[in-house]
Amino acid sequence: MSDAAVQKPARTAQLPGLSALGPLLALILLVVLGAFLNDNFLSQGNITNVLARSAFIGMIAVGMTFVITSGGLDLSVGSMAAFVAGVMILAMNALLPAMGVGVPLILAGMAVALVVGLLAGLANGLLVTQARIEPFIVTLGTMGIFRSLITWLADGGTISLDFAVRQLYRPVYYSGLFGIAWPILVFAVVAIAGQIAMRHTRFGRYCEAIGSNDKVARYSAVGVDGVRLMTYVLLGLLVGLATIMYVPRLGSASGSTGTLWELEAIAAVIIGGTALKGGYGRVWGTVVGVLILSLIDNILILADLVSPYLNGTIQGVIIVLAVVLQRGKSSA
Amino acid sequence: MAAAPMLELREVRKSFGPIEILHGIDFALHPGEVHALIGENGAGKSTIMKILGGFLPPTSGQVLLEGRPVPYASGAQAEAVGVVVIHQEFNLAADLKVSENVWLGRELGRVFLDHRAMRAGTQALLDQLDSTISPDARIRDLPVSDRQMVEIAKALSRKARVLIMDEPSAVLTHKEVEVLFRQIDRLRAQGVAILYTSHRLEEVTRLADRLTVLRDGAVVRRALRGELTEDGMATAMVGRDLQDIYPARRHPMGEIALDVRGFSVPPLVQDISFTLRRGEVLGISGLVGSGRTELAEGLVGLRPAAGQVFRNGASVHIRSVREAAAHGMAYLTEDRKEHGLLLDKTLRENLTLSTLPRFGSPFISAAREETALTEAIRDFDIRAPRRDMAVGNLSGGNQQKLLLAKTMLSSPEVVIIDEPTRGIDVGTKSQIYAFIDALAAEGRSVIVISSDMPEILGLSDRVLVMRQGRVAGELDGERICEKAVVRLVMGTAEEPAYV
Structure with missing residues (x-):
């Protein structure tokens, strides 16, 4: 009995190294498959398109990684993005007469987006840490609230950014630096900063400790509520940032903006190897997860092999597979 | 007392890894008797109770039920033949009702649950215990002492022949302890063999027909009712030289x-x-x-x-x-x-x-x-x-x-x-x-x-x-x-x- 207990850990200790590479291998496999199926797949245009579309979900998913790692969950991010987008556009339209079309107006809009995102995240975080309500319930509630608020603000239709402002704002999505689109650059910065924060700062370490066992964290002088609150605020800010990059793409927001983003973000986090029950987070894995999800979409459209309508089926299978693999690891 | 033992340990040893916890224990529970098992923390009481209740197998030695090797290898199987353990940490589903807990795993009714029969049965058991707990109360809403009563009712419903109680009074108030004692007396009169443990020696004096004192995994004293005073029990439990695993103390103390x-x-x-x-x-x-x-x-x-x-x-x-x-x-x-x-x-x-x-x-x-x-x-x-x-x-x-x-x-x-x-x-x-x-x-x-x-x-x-x-x-x-x-x-x- 004691022999088995001694041998087991040695085996499980080696496993994570291999299984951590699983999502990366899947990503490489997808790239090879894509290149094989369609010559255009590796063209700069297509790669830029895939990455830029991934960027919104990606930034949100990086924030979601911290929330989930510390044992929380946020279902409200998709609705929150729509709400932030709506408020941002309304604010810019309202400020237009006073400020005129110009960079200051765009900057003011961005500030509004970040502040609204921060406040929305703060609301979620306070409800979780102060009112002590389950994160699932809190964010299920705020998901409905944000969604209904944007629909109400848009009066059931669409909120559109003033045409002149839109023309000025467009390059934030469509142009870039050194041939790389802005959303991709911003996403890259967010991902790298997130990876460093998770691995090399107290905040990341505390997130893992709280997700692993919040009682131990409390007994170890960790400010559990403060760290939890911070994860939701950070996620809210990143939703604001994602919205800043998203609004110039279409220049409008409606009741259907950001639909199901929350599920895509959560799926990316899980596929990337972050434990859904918390305690272990891997930001680079989340990035890989986001890329896997968008590549599946892209390949299906390009390859004409399977109907793109089956996109959701394939994504669903991958999510379930990722969790099954995770469970196999933890119960070994 | 002449009655043959109901449940008995013979030369039972138990080791965890290389460390032996119990060193050849002989211990018997007789029908219609309360047998108290006392000893300090770590003396081996809970290990003995777990072996008797089928939760742990002995490393060597025999566990006999009415003279034959016990026919069970788990707590559930032991309950099926009337050997019931009331654990210190209760085995109750907190979100279920009292009656649902009492019948858990042995629900009445064929396709559909016979709620009425289970409720009536539970009420009868609780009445027997002079308890005012409602069969419809959720365990979650009950104070600890009431949960103890539910555990006892559950044991009764299993037609216990052997009842093993792990410090049942630890969580009860003085008045509730009295009720518990009356129930124990009643069960004893019905011929149930009872194992009772407690840190409160006056309870042992009051209840026990037979007493076994355990120290460091061995029996150091056996006594019948009245043979040992509370002081004698404490001495028997303790009676150990301090080993020199302790450092020589006495440091100068400051402010x-x-x-x-x-x-x-x-x-x-x-x-x-x-x-x-x-x-x-x-x-x-x-x-x-x-x-x-x-x-x-x-x-x-x-x-x-x-x-x-x-x-x-x-x-x-x-x-x-x-x-x-x-x-x-x-x-x-x-x-x-x-x-x-x-x-x-x-x-x-x-x-x-x-x-x-x-x-x-x-x-x-x-x-x-x-x-x-x-x-x-x-x-x-x-x-x-x-x-x-x-x-x-x-x-x-x-x-x-x-x-x-x-x-x-x-x-x-x-x-x-x-x-x-x-x-x-x-x-x-x-x-x-x-x-x-x-x-x-x-x-x-x-x-x-x-x-x-x-x-x-x-x-x-x-x-x-x-x-x-x-x-x-x-x-x-x-x-x-x-x-x-x-x-x-x-x-x-x-x-x-x-x-």
Whole structure:
């Protein structure tokens, strides 16, 4: 009995190294498959398109990684993005007469987006840490609230950014630096900063400790509520940032903006190897997860092999597979 | 008594790994008798109960039911033949109703549940117990004493022939204990064989027809009703020389480092006052549930508390572990698996968790953490096969050493150590005692909370005994002796006459 207990850990200790590479291998496999199926797949245009579309979900998913790692969950991010987008556009339209079309107006809009995102995240975080309500319930509630608020603000239709402002704002999505689109650059910065924060700062370490066992964290002088609150605020800010990059793409927001983003973000986090029950987070894995999800979409459209309508089926299978693999690891 | 034993252990030995816990136990429960099993914590009582109840197989020896080897290999199978254990941690589903719990696993009715019959059956059982609990109440909403009653009702519904009760009175009020005793008397009259354990010796005197005293995994005394006084029981339970695993104490003591006055941690702990000097080891003794841990957790800000605390003469108000650390106080939890260590994390992450700001800001220096771990492994003799292993895979002793190393990283001046050696082998114990002694020698103040009597006696310069949330007494110098502590812990009588 004691022999088995001694041998087991040695085996499980080696496993994570291999299984951590699983999502990366899947990503490489997808790239090879894509290149094989369609010559255009590796063209700069297509790669830029895939990455830029991934960027919104990606930034949100990086924030979601911290929330989930510390044992929380946020279902409200998709609705929150729509709400932030709506408020941002309304604010810019309202400020237009006073400020005129110009960079200051765009900057003011961005500030509004970040502040609204921060406040929305703060609301979620306070409800979780102060009112002590389950994160699932809190964010299920705020998901409905944000969604209904944007629909109400848009009066059931669409909120559109003033045409002149839109023309000025467009390059934030469509142009870039050194041939790389802005959303991709911003996403890259967010991902790298997130990876460093998770691995090399107290905040990341505390997130893992709280997700692993919040009682131990409390007994170890960790400010559990403060760290939890911070994860939701950070996620809210990143939703604001994602919205800043998203609004110039279409220049409008409606009741259907950001639909199901929350599920895509959560799926990316899980596929990337972050434990859904918390305690272990891997930001680079989340990035890989986001890329896997968008590549599946892209390949299906390009390859004409399977109907793109089956996109959701394939994504669903991958999510379930990722969790099954995770469970196999933890119960070994 | 002439009746043949109902359930019997013969020459039973039990080992966990290389360590033998029970050394050849002979023990028998007779129909229509209450047999009390007493002994200090760790004497082997619960292991015996688990073997009798089918939860553990003996390593060698026989378990006989009515003279034949027992036909069960699990608690559930044992219940099916009428051997029922009432555990200290209740086996009740908190969200189900009383009647649903009573019939759990043996529900009445074929396709659909026969709610009416189960409810009526439960009502009848509760009436038998003179209990006013509603069969429809949720377990969650019941006080602990009522849950105990439900457990007993459940045992009755299983037509128990053998009832094994693990400290049933520990959670009951005086009045409820009386009801419990009447039920035990009634069951005895019906011919049920009953095993009863309790730390309250007066209950043993009142109930037991037969008595077995256990010490260090062996039977040291058997007696029939009236043969042994409570004092005699305590002596038999204790009767052990302190081994020299304890360090030679007596360090010069300095000024008062901690002064606690009228300290309360609601709802249990009331009006505690004591002082602690530099270089002193204060032992806190008392039963589990006497408020020792709550007191400690209140002092370091883990629980809301009221009262005055002075550190080095200055009044302090500590509301969190972080504030406690700022005032040079640290608490080492009794529950290292649930409150002390992140079992799925590595040694390094655990070691530095409570002092992370010292390891670099904004970025944690992994190199500095590794250095700290190397020092901790050396200073505390932590034996880990791999540095990067999950601490859940370490032995209990090494986990405890790591927890000690983690606590000491903040270099606290006042260290409260709760059950320093629970579940730890003797070799590691003496190491931990040496660490504690070294802390005092360095001029730090140490509070040791322990249920292990020899440990309290071997380590403490002074002993504070708690009972039901209050200070039952304080002993120092020559007055520290096992009998005196046991008396205060049990609340048996006034302090004995000392020689």
